[in-house]
Amino acid sequence: MADNNKILKEFTGSDYKYGFYTDIEMDQAPRGLSEDTIRFISAKKKEPEFMLAFRLEAFRHWKTLKEPQWAHVQFPPIDYQELIYYSAPRKKPKYESMNEVDPELLETFEKLGIPLSEQKQLAGVAVDAVMDSVSVGSTFKETLARQGIIFCSFSEAVHKHPELIKKYMGSVVPHTDNFFAALNSAVFSDGSFAFIPRGVRCPLELSTYFRINAANTGQFERTLIVAEEDSYVSYMEGCTAPIRDENQLHAAIVEIIAHKNAEVKYSTVQNWWPGDKSGKGGVYNFVTKRGVCEGDHSKISWTQVETGSAITWKYPSLVLKGDHTTGEFYSVAVTNNMQQADTGTKMIHLGKNSRSTIISKGISAGRSNNSYRGLVKTTRKAENARNFSQCDSLLLGDQCGAHTFPYVEVGNQSSIVEHEATTSKISEDQLFYCLQRGIDMEGAIGLIVNGYAKEVLSKLPMEFAVEAQKLLSVSLEGSVG
Amino acid sequence: MLRINNLKVSIVGKPIIKGLSLEVEEGEVHAIMGPNGSGKSTLAAVIAGRDKFDVDEGEVDYMGESIFDMSPELRAREGIFLGFQYPVEIPGVSISNFLRTAINEKRKHLGLDPLTGAEFLKLMEEKKRMVDIQSKLTNRSVNEGFSGGEKKKNEIFQMAMLEPRLAILDETDSGLDIDALKVVANGVNSLRSKNNATIVITHYQRLLDYIIPDFVHVLYDGRIIKSGGRGLALELEEKGYEWVKKETGEATGA
Ligand SMILES: Nc1ncnc2c1ncn2[C@@H]1O[C@H](COP(=O)(O)OP(=O)(O)OP(=O)(O)O)[C@@H](O)[C@H]1O
Ligand SMILES: [Mg+2]
Numbered sequence: 039m040a041d042n043n044k045i046l047k048e049f050t051g052s053d054y055k056y057g058f059y060t061d062i063e064m065d066q067a068p069r070g071l072s073e074d075t076i077r078f079i080s081a082k083k084k085e086p087e088f089m090l091a092f093r094l095e096a097f098r099h100w101k102t103l104k105e106p107q108w109a110h111v112q113f114p115p116i117d118y119q120e121l122i123y124y125s126a127p128r129k130k131p132k133y134e135s136m137n138e139v140d141p142e143l144l145e146t147f148e149k150l151g152i153p154l155s156e157q158k159q160l161a162g163v164a165v166d167a168v169m170d171s172v173s174v175g176s177t178f179k180e181t182l183a184r185q186g187i188i189f190c191s192f193s194e195a196v197h198k199h200p201e202l203i204k205k206y207m208g209s210v211v212p213h214t215d216n217f218f219a220a221l222n223s224a225v226f227s228d229g230s231f232a233f234i235p236r237g238v239r240c241p242l243e244l245s246t247y248f249r250i251n252a253a254n255t256g257q258f259e260r261t262l263i264v265a266e267e268d269s270y271v272s273y274m275e276g277c278t279a280p281i282r283d284e285n286q287l288h289a290a291i292v293e294i295i296a297h298k299n300a301e302v303k304y305s306t307v308q309n310w311w312p313g314d315k316s317g318k319g320g321v322y323n324f325v326t327k328r329g330v331c332e333g334d335h336s337k338i339s340w341t342q343v344e345t346g347s348a349i350t351w352k353y354p355s356l357v358l359k360g361d362h363t364t365g366e367f368y369s370v371a372v373t374n375n376m377q378q379a380d381t382g383t384k385m386i387h388l389g390k391n392s393r394s395t396i397i398s399k400g401i402s403a404g405r406s407n408n409s410y411r412g413l414v415k416t417t418r419k420a421e422n423a424r425n426f427s428q429c430d431s432l433l434l435g436d437q438c439g440a441h442t443f444p445y446v447e448v449g450n451q452s453s454i455v456e457h458e459a460t461t462s463k464i465s466e467d468q469l470f471y472c473l474q475r476g477i478d479m480e481g482a483i484g485l486i487v488n489g490y491a492k493e494v495l496s497k498l499p500m501e502f503a504v505e506a507q508k509l510l511s512v513s514l515e516g517s518v519g
Numbered sequence: 520m521l522r523i524n525n526l527k528v529s530i531v532g533k534p535i536i537k538g539l540s541l542e543v544e545e546g547e548v549h550a551i552m553g554p555n556g557s558g559k560s561t562l563a564a565v566i567a568g569r570d571k572f573d574v575d576e577g578e579v580d581y582m583g584e585s586i587f588d589m590s591p592e593l594r595a596r597e598g599i600f601l602g603f604q605y606p607v608e609i610p611g612v613s614i615s616n617f618l619r620t621a622i623n624e625k626r627k628h629l630g631l632d633p634l635t636g637a638e639f640l641k642l643m644e645e646k647k648r649m650v651d652i653q654s655k656l657t658n659r660s661v662n663e664g665f666s667g668g669e670k671k672k673n674e675i676f677q678m679a680m681l682e683p684r685l686a687i688l689d690e691t692d693s694g695l696d697i698d699a700l701k702v703v704a705n706g707v708n709s710l711r712s713k714n715n716a717t718i719v720i721t722h723y724q725r726l727l728d729y730i731i732p733d734f735v736h737v738l739y740d741g742r743i744i745k746s747g748g749r750g751l752a753l754e755l756e757e758k759g760y761e762w763v764k765k766e767t768g769e770a771t772g773a
Contacts, residue, residue, distance in 0.1 A: 466571070467607045471661075474567050474603075475621035475677065476595035476628070485620060489611025489660065 067124035073097065076224055079124045083193055083227075086200060096213035096223030103217045109380040110409040110441055111349050113322065116287060123225040123258070182242070187271075188233040189244055192260050195231035202233060206264055210293035210328050210357075218289040218324040218351075222258045226291070229260035234269040234300070243499050245274040259290040265300035267333060272303040274502055286311075288347075289324045298333025298360065303341070305498050307506050310346035312377050315404075320348025320377075327354035331363035331389070339366035340383065341497045343506045348377060353411065355384035358392035358423075365394040368494040370506075372487075373406030373438070374514060382412040382443075387423035387453065396427040399491050402438035403514055409441040416453035423453040431461040432490050434483070434514070484511035520545050520716050521566070521685060526577035528558075528565055528741075535561045537741035538577070543685070546713040550727055550752060551720045553738035554760050559720045560604050562738070563687045567601040568594050581685070595621075596628035598684030598715075602674040602691045609661040614673065615643065617661050618680050625681065646679040650706045667694035675706040682710065687718045692726040704729030724752040737763050 067078050076097050080090040105116070182189050188199060196203050213223035234240050265271055288310065296302050304327075313320025323346075329338040340354040356365035367383040385394035394414065402408040408431065416423040431440035442459050464486050472482035488495065488507050495503050521543040528536035535558045543549055553559055565572050566579060568591030579586040586594060609617065622642075623633040634642065643657060652672055662670050671691050678686055691703055707717055707730050719730055727735070727749065735751040736743045739760060744767045745751065755763065 465607065467605075468609055470567075470569055470591065471603065471607045471609070472617075472621075473591040474595050474601050475617070475681070476592050476624040477620055478590075478592045478624070481620060481624065485612050485617065486609060489609055492611035 066122050069122050070119040071097075071121070071123060071225065075123050079225060079227065082124060083196075085193075085196060088200070088204060089196055092208065092213075093224050096220050097225075099213055100217070100220035100224055103220055105217055106351075109351050109411075110407065110443075111351060111378040111380050113349055113378075116322070118221075121287060124227055182240070185238050185241070186235040187238060187240055188231065190231055192226075192229040192231050192262065195262075199231070199233070202264065203231070203262070206262055206293065206295055207260075208293075210295060210330050211291050211326050215326060219291055219326045222260060222289050222291045222326070226258040226260040229262075229290070231261075232263045232271065232273060234265045234271045236266040237268045238266075239269065240271040243272050243274055243502075245276070257286065257288045257290070259288075261290070261292040263292075263294045263302060263304070265294075265296045265302050265336075267298045267300060269297075270301045272305070272499060274305045274307075274499060276307040276309075276502070276505070286321045287324070288321050290326070292325070292327040292354075294329030294338055296329065296331050296333065296336035296338050299335045300333065301337040302329065303339050303499075304329070304354070305502055306340075306342040306344075307498075307502060307509060308342065308344045308346055308350075309509055311348075312346050312375065313348040315375050321346065322349045322351075323347040324349075324351040327352065328357065329355070329365075330357040331360050331365060331392075333363075334360040334389070335362045336360055337364040337366075339364075339368070339497070341366075341368040341494065342370070342381075343491075343494070343498070343509065344369070344371040344379060344381060345509050347379070350377075350379040350381050352381045353383055355386070356394065357386045357388065358394065358420075359388045361389040361391055363389050363392045365392070366497075367394070367396045367398070368497045369397070370399045370401065370491040370494045370510070371408055371410075372401045372510060372514065373403070373408045375404040375406060377404075377406040379407070380409045380411055382410045384413040385415070385425055387414075387416040387420040387425070390419070390421045390423075392420055392423045394425045396425070396429070397493055398427075398429045399494055400429075400431040400440050401434070401487055401490070401510075401514075402431065402440050403434035405437045407439040407441070409443060411443040411445075413445040413447070414455050414457075415447040415449070416455065417449045420450050421452050423450060425453075425455045427455075427457045429457070429459045430490070431459075432487070433461065433463045480511070483514055487511070487514060520582060522578070522580040523566075524578045524580075526562075526565070526579060527575040528561060528572050529575055530561075530572050534575075535572070535741055536565070539738075539741065539743055541736065541743060543716045543718060545716055546711075547734065548707075548711065548717045548719065548730060548732045550730075550732040550735045551718060551738050552722065552735065552752065552755060557738045558741045559738055560689055563601055563689045563718075563720060566594075566687060567591060567599060592624070593628075595681075596625045600678050600681055600683030600686045602671075602678060602686065602688040604689040604693070604720075606662050606665075606670045606674055608663045608665075610663050612661050614657045614659065614661055614676075615639075618643070618657075618677060621677075622680060642680065646676060649709060650676045650679055651702045652676045668696060668699050671695055672699060672702065675703050679706055679710060684715045685718070686710070686715070687720070689720045690722065691719070692721050692723060700726065701729060724756040727752050739764060 067075055073094060076093045080093060211219050213220045232244055263273055294302050294304060310321035310323055331338055338356055342354065344350055354367060358365050365385050371379045371381050373379045382398060383396055396412055398410045400408040400410055410429045412427060414425045414427065427444065429442050433440055440461055444457050446455050448455055468486055469482050472485060487510050491510060495506055498506055523539060523541040526536050526539045551559055561572060565574065574587065619639050626633055647654065650672060662673060665673060671694060674691055692700055695703060732749055735747055735749060737745040745763050
């Protein structure tokens with residue numbers, strides 16, 4: 039075992055592959071947070087009055103709140119007055135064609151392997167890339183527009199579709215939901231908006247790449263997805279971030295609304311900078327993601343692969359409001375070195391015959407801590423509600439931690455809630471079996487880990503799955519020769 | 520091909536192999552028999568490069584080079600294959616994915632291009648027929664939920680795919696029904712050539728009716744106490760290990 043430990047320890051030697059920093063002139067808000075900051079942001083974005091009112095209300099509420107303390111994570115106190123709450127590329131944020139986009143920015147995307155270019159378009163993916171805060175490029179809009187699909191930056195939606203924004207923004211995650219949701223609602227800079235009209239099956243995977251770029255800048259994205267009756271959409275979000283010395287706060291909100299018979303698949307591959315081996319630096323990812331299956335027979339699924347961030351605090355949740363609704367949560371969370379992840383989901387069953395499935399796969403290495411926290415709740419009206427939860431933990435080495443916190447509240451006699459949990463280690467026998475077939479240690483761990491996570495990876499859109507597989511191996515790879 | 524000279528191996532201070540010598544040349548099939556706990560699997564594991572054992576003394580050369588200078592994966596890529604007595608399960612990793620990775624690692628080491636998907640599938644179909652393995656099996660995760668016999672057949676299938684120079688089969692016949700036994704033997708025999716060698720570890724002379732060995736060795740308490748031809752296996756089955764022990768004990772005593 040001693041030798042195995044040594045090898046596994048070396049796996050903590052993996053350096054962040056995408057560590058570089060782009061120097062693009064920034065247009066920043068003054069440091070700190072006050073009503074003036076919020077007015078600055080709103081003015082900068084030339085927002086209509088209702089947006090400013092929304093932000094100010096959230097801010098006033100936020101001031102009455104304290105950071106949540108219940109998660110199984112530790113970090114030094116964040117000085118919210120030290121952060122910068124708005125920054126945008128100085129060049130005008132919208133371009134007619136790719137030629138107008140800052141070449142340095144394109145280079146950055148290139149380095150990240152983000153094909154915002156022709157290849158991606160040919161692959162059938164419309165990319166709405168978010169650089170820091172303002173959307174700088176959007177493709178395939180016309181194709182989508184022909185079917186009445188709206189896919190644009192949040193700011194654009196605020197101007198072009200204020201009635202939809204007014205109707206849905208904050209309807210799933212109100213600013214009163216939690217500390218970080220209130221903060222986001224007050225200062226959010228930009229994000230994405232997708233609207234699939236009645237009866238339309240979105241022909242493309244909608245995809246957004248996020249990226250943190252400015253030093254000391256909080257990143258506050260906001261995503262809103264509305265699927266009208268009988269519609270379908272698959273939405274992908276992926277991100278990487280450059281190496282930074284100071285911790286970066288990321289507090290996004292994602293809201294999804296699925297009307298009658300609609301289906302929304304939301305997939306994330308998340309690879310924020312996790313900090314160095316000693317745990318210095320790295321992104322704090324405090325995200326509120328929630329969907330509501332509003333109409334009968336609607337379905338929403340979250341699939342996430344989390345490999346990054348110094349700290350992850352994230353519980354993509356679903357409110358199963360309609361009858362016969364389906365909620366799914368598939369998650370792989372990898373932690374290495376000093377990373378801390380407290381992630382999971384909430385399934386709130388309100389409708390009759392509502393069903394939910396939770397598959398969570400935690401992988402811990404180094405001295406990291408990986409917690410699953412999940413709530414399954416069935417209310418009095420949710421007759422015949424069913425949930426199945428499977429929470430597995432895989433440990434690499436003996437200095438890491440895996441924890442499971444399942445909460446169950448059953449409010450209806452007819453509901454069935456099942457929970458299974460396992461903890462396993464990669465055994466020496468498994469590793470040796472691979473070595474004996476000529477596969478080296480890194481390859482062996484990559485294979486075993488990907489096999490372990492297969493059930494979740496198979497839920498990802500094809501090309502995303504390939505990226506995710508690589509990412510899993512890369513996150514755990516080291517200097518093993 | 521393989522030269523073992525006065526090998527001594529221990530685990531956590533407990534001696535297991537106590538001065539063992541063995542030479543295996545190209546084209547040969549050696550059978551190793553011996554009572555439970557005598558060190559057969561340990562010998563196989565040490566040749567394959569399992570690091571939990573301590574090599575205290577002796578040399579093992581493979582193709583003229585000291586095997587202890589080679590990592591386990593390098594030994595594998597250089598053609599050493601171990602058919603495990605207890606094959607492990609690797610959940611979620613399909614046999615085809617596993618084998619494709621293994622084969623391409625080996626090919627990379629040999630300076631060859633990786634097999635394309637189509638080439639790989641073709642090879643797999645060919646070898647599947649050879650070891651009479653069910654098609655479904657290769658889509659399943661490595662050994663997961665396999666019956667005892669299926670696990671052993673899977674080892675032979677992997678051997679057929681990897682075409683080793685030196686194959687060590689550790690009780691591959693245990694737990695096989697008579698048809699499967701023939702399949703395993705058939706697999707070994709069809710791979711048999713003047714360029715490669717096989718060491719079969721077994722408790723049953725029955726296997727040796729199908730895989731005809733050139734040599735039979737008796738491993739007893741960490742030493743090879745008797746070697747002979749095919750007839751030795753028959754004699755062993757009839758008279759048991761105590762007989763050899765007594766005989767060799769007398770021999771050393773004389
Ligand atoms: N990890 C270990 N710790 C202590 N003793 C061990 C360990 N591994 C093997 N041994 C011992 O080494 C001896 C040889 O074991 P080995 O597996 O090589 O026997 P074998 O000849 O293959 O037996 P069998 O016919 O039962 O397969 C046994 O006494 C066994 O208990
Ligand atoms: Mg044995």
